[in-house]
Amino acid sequence: MTKPLVFTGNRFDRAAQFRNDPVWLEQKMADPSTRFLPMHRLKALIELAGDPCIDWRGLADVQEFIDQGATLVFLGIADFAAHFAVDVSAIENPKAVPNSDWGKFIDVRSVSSQLRPGEAGALAQARSMLAWHENHQFCSVCGCKTAVNELGYSRKCVDEACNASHFPRTDPVVIMMVTRGDYCLLGTGHHFPKQQYSALAGFVEPGETIEQGVRREVFEETGVKCGDVRYHSSQPWPYPSSLMIGCFAEALTEEITLDEVELADAQWFSKEDVRLMLARSGTTETPRMSPPMAIAHQLAKAWVEE
Amino acid sequence: MTKPLVFTGNRFDRAAQFRNDPVWLEQKMADPSTRFLPMHRLKALIELAGDPCIDWRGLADVQEFIDQGATLVFLGIADFAAHFAVDVSAIENPKAVPNSDWGKFIDVRSVSSQLRPGEAGALAQARSMLAWHENHQFCSVCGCKTAVNELGYSRKCVDEACNASHFPRTDPVVIMMVTRGDYCLLGTGHHFPKQQYSALAGFVEPGETIEQGVRREVFEETGVKCGDVRYHSSQPWPYPSSLMIGCFAEALTEEITLDEVELADAQWFSKEDVRLMLARSGTTETPRMSPPMAIAHQLAKAWVEE
Numbered sequence A, B: 001m002t003k004p005l006v007f008t009g010n011r012f013d014r015a016a017q018f019r020n021d022p023v024w025l026e027q028k029m030a031d032p033s034t035r036f037l038p039m040h041r042l043k044a045l046i047e048l049a050g051d052p053c054i055d056w057r058g059l060a061d062v063q064e065f066i067d068q069g070a071t072l073v074f075l076g077i078a079d080f081a082a083h084f085a086v087d088v089s090a091i092e093n094p095k096a097v098p099n100s101d102w103g104k105f106i107d108v109r110s111v112s113s114q115l116r117p118g119e120a121g122a123l124a125q126a127r128s129m130l131a132w133h134e135n136h137q138f139c140s141v142c143g144c145k146t147a148v149n150e151l152g153y154s155r156k157c158v159d160e161a162c163n164a165s166h167f168p169r170t171d172p173v174v175i176m177m178v179t180r181g182d183y184c185l186l187g188t189g190h191h192f193p194k195q196q197y198s199a200l201a202g203f204v205e206p207g208e209t210i211e212q213g214v215r216r217e218v219f220e221e222t223g224v225k226c227g228d229v230r231y232h233s234s235q236p237w238p239y240p241s242s243l244m245i246g247c248f249a250e251a252l253t254e255e256i257t258l259d260e261v262e263l264a265d266a267q268w269f270s271k272e273d274v275r276l277m278l279a280r281s282g283t284t285e286t287p288r289m290s291p292p293m294a295i296a297h298q299l300a301k302a303w304v305e306e
Helices: A022-029 A059-067 A108-112 A117-134 A210-222 A271-280 A295-305 B022-030 B059-067 B108-112 B117-134 B210-222 B271-280 B295-305
Strands: A035-040 A043-047 A072-078 A081-087 A104-106 A146-149 A154-157 A171-180 A183-188 A200-203 A226-237 A242-251 A265-270 B035-040 B043-047 B072-078 B081-087 B104-106 B146-149 B154-157 B171-180 B183-188 B200-203 B226-237 B242-251 B265-270
Touching: A035 A059, A035 A104, A035 A117, A043 A108, A043 A117, A059 A081, A072 A117, A081 A117, A104 A108, A108 A117, A117 A226, A171 A210, A171 A226, A171 A295, A183 A200, A183 A210, A183 A271, A183 A295, A200 A210, A210 A226, A210 A242, A210 B226, A226 A295, A226 B210, A242 A295, A265 A271, A271 A295, B035 B059, B035 B104, B035 B117, B043 B108, B043 B117, B059 B081, B072 B117, B081 B117, B104 B108, B108 B117, B117 B226, B171 B210, B171 B226, B171 B295, B183 B200, B183 B210, B183 B271, B183 B295, B200 B210, B210 B226, B210 B242, B226 B295, B242 B295, B265 B271, B271 B295
Parallel strands: A035 A081, A171 A242, B035 B081, B171 B242
Antiparallel strands: A035 A043, A043 A104, A072 A081, A146 A154, A171 A183, A171 A200, A183 A265, A226 A242, B035 B043, B043 B104, B072 B081, B146 B154, B171 B183, B171 B200, B183 B265, B226 B242
16 A cells, blocks of 8 residues: 555644643643644534645634633644644534635545545544544433543543543454455445445454454354454544454355344455455445445455455 | 463353343243353452352342342353343442352452453453443433443433433553564553563554554653554453553664653563563562563563564
8 A cells, every 4th residue: 555544644643741731731722833623513624625635723713612612632743733623513504614714524534535644544533532522421420511631531520529530432343354265255234335345343342352353243244153363454433433453364164144134245255356346446336345445445455465 | 371361261152133132031031041140349259169160140149139120231152051240239248148158259350360261251241341331320422321221232321312322332452562672661550569560551542543552652651662563462351341452563762761650660671581570470579570361471471482
């Protein structure tokens, strides 16, 4: 790959030592180099004139939202400047942006492939963090309100007797290329475009290893038993906060018993099939593989090229 | 290793297809082969006469707790029997157990090394799940109460307007053997036994890959920069719900700048040092490595043996 997989290019120094440093924050808020990424209901402000890029704004443009209590998350330092995401969901009509020179609010997934890797990585971080804040306004221990803490990296229960701290979720998901000789097992979900195939995947559950999660998910979804599991690579996937853990798994059996609740279809495909399906990815021809931005596509590519 | 790493030996068929099947549950509740693991404030009922083992009980022993609304979690099927964990924290004095033939409530970590691998794996699963239920009695979206759903694999907000579903957390943690030629970088925390060293570790954050998490944590804690990262193995760690992702990382620099908030010390050790530290593990001699049940110990062992 000449370009890293989408969402994996985050290059911020997260500078966690400043998360509890109000003096530093005050300095950065007064520093004209500090940049803010406005996000509206998890869509990011993107400048679409020319090559798409994040429409970073200065403090003046987001001050009113911060004053109104908008969630502010420190993303990190890059090019000697502090970068923050700010939740401007208070804007009632996002098409009528506050300043006429603002870009547009765009779904992160639909634009990230067109951004520079570092910017797509920034969007993965910002979207996961703001989605978590949005869904954790209340304390799961006692039901009271929570408030932002540590520049966005925790929330704290406002009830002094409870005082629980809550931390952002990152949900590990195993996604695996199941192979048997020159064949691999791919599936398609009910919500997928018809005849678009992907690697099988599922959340790691409490009490299991990555390898056990791989074997369990493959068996649950297809009845196929797997032996050796080999880690390949990982990808953050901000819908809302998955960490995709890409693996290869060696199948020990071939017969497919489909879990029809989870999958619309699962089949064995040859390397020849998969080469064709990869080439069709992004077209309307079928059967085809999921698009290049998905780690499944990269796993399949690595397999046919190995 | 002749015995798998502690907590990695879970052998239940989690049989997720039954999580929404009340008829199946009713059958299993009437089935005398069904077994229950009573847990009291996250300690597990252990039979200590002879080799320690989980003191699985029949329905009669836990019925009163279930009738009173105790949290019940389906662990899975093994030996043709359904296994559940049941939270009996309602017992006021856990030393006076309900039946004189019950074992004792024991901290999971302190006993797991002595259990068969499958039993230690069951405790990892049960402890993570019950800890999550305990801390998620309220909906983080709206603050209303939540109720157990899907045999323990989700909780649902009881407010019909909200109706949010919540799923158990699994928090990915990177733990890495940082090496440079014949030397490796180990650290010790403020809460560790004095001069007991371990691999550096930290939570994966939203928007980063496993490899980026490794490099960020090493840099944050010691100022050492890393290049190549290689995955080794994983381990569930139920305190409360971590997934330890064991890696090797190649250091590019040597100078240590200690994060004194996170660590009490970090040093480069030679292979010779680490062999000695591994041999001292479990003794009171220092410096020594963390105990064999920790994935850090296994990473160090793999490194000196490679």
